[in-house]
Each structure stands twice: as structure tokens, then as C-alpha cells.
Amino acid sequence: MSFRSLQGGQASKVIAYSYDAAGRLIGSQHGDHAHRYSVDAAGNRLEQQDTQQALTDNRLSQLNGTRYRYDGAGNLIERQEPNGERLTLSYDGANRLVHLTHASELGATREATYRYDGLGRRISKTVRHTNGTTATTHYGWDGDRIVREETDDQRTTVVYEPGGFVPMLRIDDTQQGRVLSAYITDALGTPMQLVTPNGQSRWLAEPDDWAAVKNQRAMRNVTQPIRFQGQWQDEESGLYYNRHRYYDPQQGRYISQDPIGLNGGTNLYSYVTNPTGMVDPLGLSGGPYGLGGGPYSQSSLISRSAEQAESATKSCSVSSNHLIGFGQGAASVIGGNVNFLRTLSRNVGLLGREEMRRVTIEGNTIDEAARLYASNDFVREEANSRVKDYCGEGFMAGRAFMGTLTRLGPTALYGDVSEAVEDLIKKKSSCGKRRSCLPSS
Template sequence: MEVRVLPGSPLFLSNFLNHNDQLNRLTGKTYPDSTTVNYTYDNDSRLTQVNDPTGTYQFTFDNMGRLTGTTTSYTFLARNFTASYAYDKASNRTGFTDPENGATSYVYDTLNRLQTLTPPSAFTGSGNFGFSYDALSRRTQMTRPNNLVTNYGYDNLSHLLSVLHQSGSTTLDGASYGVDNAGNRTSRTPQPSGTASNYTYDPIYELTQVTQGGSTTESYTYDPVGNRLSTLGVSPYNVNTSNELTSTPTTTYTYDSNGNTLTKAVGSNATNYTWDFENRLASVTLPGSGGTVSFKYDPFGRRIYKSSSSGTSVYAYDGDNLIEETNASGTVVARYSQTEYVDEPLAMLRSGTTSYFHTDGLGSTTSLSNASGALAQTYTYDSFGKRVTSSGSLTNPFQYTSRELDDETSLYYFRARYFDPSTGRFISEDPLGWDVGPNYYSYVDNSPLFLIDPSGLAPCKIDAKCRANRTTPLRVIRIGTLGIVNIKHCYIGVTDANGDTSIISAGPDRNDFHKMTSGVKPVKDSDEKNNFNKDKDLKLKCSNGDDPCHQVDCLVAAGKEYQNRFPVYDFRGQKAPNSNSFTNQVTQACGLTYSFPRFATGSGFQP
């Protein structure tokens, strides 16, 4: 887990003033109302404390820089939340103690893949979750304490073809998928029974139509920058030059100068929105007698408070994952067990009852089961997350792509922003600004069947890149009658959920051409990013059994795992590995297939 300070977007710097020390570390913020945020670091520049109007947040680390403990004290709650962490020699997390002193333990296989997760005894007694993998590190099975098993099936290109939640040989829930040559999902068939949905795309893979049998159930058209222009039975969607949705046949919208939605009016019924200085949703006033829903956030952008006519919820976190919910008095209402991945809830403990999550290939919750292994709750959604059906009486926030649905507002909380499934877009601009392209409101480039956006920022992205090396004697090679050719250097670029880009690559050491240096390097400045964008994109076959953010995490971990594993470098990749050998090893470790171009020598080298 990494504790990060995310400064405000350049688009919104006028809303507050940043303060930095001589080491260029963010030490404080001052808002227009004179409230402040203060940051404290240790001698190794690790963030150890943050104070702001919502509370005090403290962090401790071991001598390897790993997070060992957190203490959170909210100003509006008369209790603290503490958590602690333990690790093995490979820095895998082996233990986590939550604010209720519940212990979670983790066991890994020899490839550092999570094998067993045992949640606090309050959830399951002595039960645990088990994870199995194939030779390509694709997850093939997950077992639960209630004996329900999830099995995953793939084709030979690692496309996910099925997710089946089973009791013995009986399938209780799940889905099977069809996939085209580009990796787009062409169909989804609910299991154990149901009508298949078939999907159609435009040339840039935006979803345009969903059919069931001979009937069209969804249809979409878009303008050149991805604004929705029409849906089935609804036309037109009107947008202005800032790509703000201004009206549909039934609804009108207004915005503030930062692009945040201010009002949504359906006839005479108006919903009003207010925003804080960081352009985070502060309140929603509902029409009629719906009342006002208000929110608070911590200095890291995590939502820590929600209050409405239904009551008050206070939230505690493990990194970005919600692990606990209390009422206004600090009494626990719900606890959640999750993996270390973002948005992979495993179990919920609410009112003394444990429920187990079951998700589809997109990571959306489709059902929850009880301790006896029977389904207690089911959900279905349209392609953009609008809930179509719900059976059962469980209270559960994690629904479409396992994000939190606020029933009061019908909006999904996607961390940095809120998503409206009825319009298929966010209600405020992407804080990353121009880095995401000209349209700051679109959701996953209108490809919601195989892309997700857990942070509300730019979708996680994996780029396979290759470029010709410089034409020096050390970068060219004579190949038979082809003469002298330029060797191709291939590498991986990844963009994580926070919009940060890193390069995973290898090459010769600057001081010793026969020594390899490798690893993961952040792309920090505009020149590096421009060079990265210029390099040729290649086809990379990803495993759709894992969402892109999980794949990014896997590649970064593999890049660090393989770092300096191969000490000898051979630019031809014949007697020893080269950069292409390294790239091939890293991608294979995550179940990905890299389509290397001609003259990418060494890509087939097996150390």
C-alpha cells in the first residue's frame, strides 16, 4: 500500500493555494475560507501526518518504507480508527488488523500470488477464501467459506469466456461471453439460464447496440469526441462546446465555471448540487420532500461521511478500499472483507449476518450468498450500470463494477467523481484535464463492457510499445541477405487508476554494455510523455478475466519482481536476454501475449 498526496488539478488551482518546502514537498493548502490542510514528513520524505478540518491522519512505516500502521481521528466522531500491517520478506502483505481489531491473514504461493485469505473470525469463524491459477497466472478458481466456488474459463488468447458461481456441479449465477478478434465482448449469456445479449460497436469500439433475440434493448449514437447524442427512444442529447450535457427531451442541466453540475431539472422538479473547493460533490438537494444528502472527504479524496434523511454513515478505509461503516455515534453498522486489489469485495458483515459477493466478468456484483450457500440478493444492469432488476432485501453499496451506489441520488461514487448511469457520463470534469482528451465527462470511452474506471479518473491503460533503436553500430545487425537492419526495442507502458504513467522496460547499463538494467520508471515530464506517445503501438492480448487496473498492478509488480533478475545483457538476445526478452517475461507472468514485430530480436529468448 502506498500513501499518496494528490495535489489539485492545474485546472482548479485557483480554488486553493499550495505550499511547498525546500524539497518541493507539499506541506500545506489554504482554501478561500481560510481553512487549511497541513502535511508532515519524516526524514525519508514519507508522509507521517495530515491535519485538515475533517481530522488527523497518521501513518507509520518500517525501515523498508512499508506502511505498518494508520490512525484516523475524525473531528465529527468521538472515536479513532486504527489499522496495522505485516509483510513477508518479499513485501507481500501477510497480515492486516482492522479498526475493530479483526485480523486478516494472507498466504502466497512461490510466485507471490495470493493463495489464501482468511478474514476476521467475526465474518466466517475459521473459514477462508482460496485462489487458484493456471500456468499463465490467470485466476481459475476462487473458493469461499460457504463452499460456493467460482470457476473462470479462458480461450488461448486469455480472453475471459465464463465466470460461473457454483455449488458442487450446480451453477447458481454467472455469465459466459463471446469475444471478437480485437478482444471486444460480442455477447453475454447469463447463467444458469437467460437470454443472450449481443453487442455491436462502431469503428473505435464505442458500444452502439445491444440486442436480445430479435429485439433491440439498448442503442447509442455519439459525436466525434464521445458525447452521447441519442439512446433508444431518447433523442437528442444536447451538449455545448465544453462537452457539458445541457438537455435531453425531459431534463435540463446547468453548470458552474469549473464544469460541475449545478442543477438537474425534470419539469418543475429540480435537483441542486453544491461543490467544495476541490470540486468534490458536497451536497445534493433532492426535489420535493427528498431532503439534502451531504458528503465529506479526507485529504486523500476518500469519502468519509454521508448524511441524509435515511441517517448518517461514517467510513473507514484500507488504502482505497472501504472496510467499515459506522453511524453518527461510531457504532459499527457494516464491515467488509476485500482483497488488496481495488474494488474486489469478498464478504460483508452487517447486522450480525455475513454475505458473500459474486461478480461477473466486469467486476459488477450480480449476487450475494448467505452462510448456507443460497443466493440472498441478485442484480442486473444495463451496459452503463443502470440497475434493471434487484431481488432480495440486503443493504449493499457495492454494485456496478463493485462501486458504491447512493440510492438517495441514484449516482455511483467513483472516488474522484460521481457517475450518472442514466446518462452514461460523469457529473463533473475529470481532474486529469487534457491528459484524458477533449471530453472530460465521458465514461471509459463508451466501452463499458470491458473497461472500468474505479478512480473516476482516466481508465487504466496498458500500451505495448516498440521503436527502432538509434542507428549506431551497437543498434544494428546484419541478417543474411536482408543486410543491415535496425533492431526493435519493445517495452510496456501502463497508466494506473490515478492517471500516472510508468514504463516497464530493460536495457544495457550505461557503464557496462554487457550488464542489464531493468525495472519500472514513472513518466514524469511532458517530454517523456510525448516520446512515449510517439512510439508505435502494438497489439497486446490482455486477459479479460482481470480488469485493466488489476493487470496494471500485475505488470508493475512483475516488472519489479524481474528487476535485475537477469544480470547479463546481449543486445541480440541470443546468448543472454535483452529488453525484448525482459518484456516478454513480464507480460507472460501476467497472462498477456505481446505481438512482437519483425526484428524484435530476443523476444523468444527463455532464460
């Protein structure tokens, strides 16, 4: 892997990686800086020495001078740095981190308390400093992704790739106004830079092999907490919140065991064997990203899309119309995403008053359509007939294929539903009480 200048000159930095026979990362060369990793059969990173005592239940007790202690459930409860810095952690009955205390080598302390919703998603944290100041951060979610971070001074909204965990856009709202930034990521989706529309860099950093940030530069009051896909850094501890668990970049693994137990594999603390080509956005089960055969790979998406296409068309006759419909269905995903972008803009407040009113009407239209489908035979039969027509033409097969392949299928749904629903309601309105419009008994 190499990084080249914007002028297309020679590579300014070349990074080379080395792996063992099991595909595990054991070394890297970043320019003049070489890194070597020693791992045991279970994938635990070890001290750089000839011999190493076997780890009990894969609980790492020491790495590069840092010592670790665990509770009876296998949760990390203490981290002691060589310089005297100490981190102590507490968990609830569900093995979720709820409190920690960080004591620096100079005696300053920080305490943090974490709260979760009924789905186990972290919704807030409160950090108290030695000087008595307290700061609370709230989090907003879209499924399993953090899309909003809010403090007393700032609200940050993050837009991801549709259906994925790679950040694309960031909107910061403060008392001084709104700032729009774009993420520049590496091939794995890890942020490396934040830039404004005019090309100004707001944040720049270089992650190491296990996502620890180095050489970080940023404008005043600008922080960027996203690390590997699905990870959110906590400045007070250096740990990365990873949905179901917390990740420690110093160890390159999680601080608690896999919540799915033995189904998680032989090493319940493992992140991934190869952090240069694999991701674990949920803190549960990692896999290859990009080309390959893992759960987040393009080949896997294509395989699943083929299954969806087969399911959508198995009850339909295949003809030339089927092939034409397949192309129409694939194209509909692109068209549907126009409406998705408009909805997205509305959610972050970028639309004008008239457009906001228009989208609100469409939202009410969808609610009305749901009611009509449940209560009106005419609307229900018309909608069912359209679905059958699409199936016979291969429309749904094409939509399933393109939507899954590009990960844009869910975002296009709003556009399709909105258009079809408005048409149905218009037909219902023009029908009125005329008996000729109602289905014959």
C-alpha cells in the first residue's frame, strides 16, 4: 500500500504488511518505522520475547509493560501503565461498562459514567474532572449506528454510506453557525481526514495498524472520534465504544468477552485476525471488508442479492419481459435514492420552508396509504396487482440485485413508496363514491 501526492508524483510513504500462515497480521513497515507483533495460537498479542507463559482463558495480563486485571466474568477491571497511569472499570449485570476512573501519573483524575437504552445502545456519558467540571454527551442512533453526538455547546450529525458504517458527511451545529465536512477514509473505511467544501482540512490523523491515532492535527475545538468501522473513541479512557463491547487499541482486542459466548470462537476477546482487511462494526463477529468472502464483502452482497432475486421471481414466468423488467428494477434503485437524499437533507435542516411542507405532506400521504390499504378493498387489490406485475416483469429481481449489490436498496424505498402511494390516493380521490370504481363482488 502506498500514499502518493496529489500531484501524482512518487509515493511519499509506502506501507508494507506481513502475515503468518493463518493470515494474522504479524508485522508492518511504515516508511522507516517497523512494527513486529508476536501472537499465540489463539491470536493474542504477546510481549516481544522468546518465551511467553500461556494465557488463562485468553486473559492478557501484560503487554509492553502495561498490566491488566479481570473480574470473574472476564471483564477488564484495571489497566496499569508503566508510568503509573491507572484505569479502573466497573460493569453492570449485563457486562456493560457503566463506570470508570482514570488517574494520571500526575494525580489528576477523571470519572465517567455510561448509560444505555433497552437495546443495549449507549445513549449518554458523563465525565467529571478533578477541578469539579462536568460534561455530559448524548448520543442518537439509527439502528446500530451512532448518527448524533450532542453536548451543551455542539451538535454533530454523521451521515454514513447507505446500509454501512463508513462515514461520509459530518454536520456540526454550534452557536457560531453550521459547518459541513466530508470524511476522507482509507480502504477500510477508517477516517484519515475531515475537509470542508472549500478543501480546508479541519482534522488530520494517521491510524496505526490497530486504529490507535498518531500524528493527529486539528483545528481548535475540533475532535473526530470515529475509528475502525462502528467504533467511537472515548477521550477519557482511550477505549473505543464498539456497540456491544469496548475495544482497546493498545491490545488490539476487546476488554470483555464475546456476549454470544462460545459461539464467538476460541478467543472471546479477539477483534479480527487481520485489521488491515477485516472489520467488526458491531463488536460481535468480524469479517473481510471489500473484495473477499466475509459478511461485509462485495462477493457476499452479490451472493445474498442473487438469493433475493431468486426468491422474488420463483413464482413468476420468465420471458423477454422478465429481462426488461430486471433492468427497470435495477434502475429504480438509482431513481429512488433521489428522494432519499431529499429526506436526508430535510432531517439535517437543509431544506427551505416550501420543500419542508412538501415532504411533510408526503409523510402524511404514506400514513394515509397504510390506512387505506387496510380498510379499502379497491386500494388493496390495485396495490397487489402492481406487485404481481412487477414480479412477472422481473422488476423485483432487478431491484433486489442492484439494491443489495450497491447497499442502496433500503434508501431507495422511500422514493418508490412515496410515488406509488400518491398515485393510489389520487385514484382513490377521483373515484369518490362512484360504484364503477369499486371492485365488483
